[in-house]
Amino acid sequence: MPERRRGAALEKALLDAAWEELTDNGYARFTMDAVVQRAGTSPSVLYRRWSDRDELVRAVIMHMLEERRLDTPDTGNLREDILTLMREINATRVQLITVMNVHLASYHQETGTSPGDLRDPLATGRKKALDVLFARAVDRGEIKPELLTERIKSLPFDLLRHEILTTFAPVPDHVLEEIVDTVFLPLVR
Numbered sequence: 001m002p003e004r005r006r007g008a009a010l011e012k013a014l015l016d017a018a019w020e021e022l023t024d025n026g027y028a029r030f031t032m033d034a035v036v037q038r039a040g041t042s043p044s045v046l047y048r049r050w051s052d053r054d055e056l057v058r059a060v061i062m063h064m065l066e067e068r069r070l071d072t073p074d075t076g077n078l079r080e081d082i083l084t085l086m087r088e089i090n091a092t093r094v095q096l097i098t099v100m101n102v103h104l105a106s107y108h109q110e111t112g113t114s115p116g117d118l119r120d121p122l123a124t125g126r127k128k129a130l131d132v133l134f135a136r137a138v139d140r141g142e143i144k145p146e147l148l149t150e151r152i153k154s155l156p157f158d159l160l161r162h163e164i165l166t167t168f169a170p171v172p173d174h175v176l177e178e179i180v181d182t183v184f185l186p187l188v189r
Helices: 007-025 032-039 043-047 053-067 078-092 094-103 105-111 126-139 150-167 173-188
Strands: none
Touching: 007 032, 007 043, 007 053, 007 094, 032 043, 032 053, 053 094, 053 105, 078 094, 078 126, 078 150, 078 173, 094 105, 094 150, 126 150, 150 173
16 A cells, blocks of 8 residues: 655645646646546645645646756856856756746636746746846956846846747757857847
């Protein structure tokens, strides 16, 4: 007989099952019952934590973002820091980006939210990590702090996401370098 899951282990199992259900079937066919079956649990266990599928979807996305949080690179120069982070996103996040933007289109329509609402940089730690990365570059004298608006800080990552959503595939390295060298760096130097 399998050991009964409790606490954090149970919650992780439920969220992992919900993620698998979401990625396999999309939001339109995502149901609480399907998650219950996939997780091998009872409906009451799921509904005690999340009252409906929209609440569960938000929890699943935040769980996946937290679980897959990336380290802030420190290579000694801004170009390599940005490229390292973009390459890591490119290698590990194509499915997550696709699910958040394509599979969840009907979720956003039904709930009146946008993909940006699920990518909250404060909740995911992204803003803090990028602030550290850019502060190091300012301290090294590589960039002018007065040029660092929030939009410019996010620009290389927004362009990476655009490339992923255009092809639903990882972006070639020469494109990442082009984004950094010809678009991003000239704006901050």
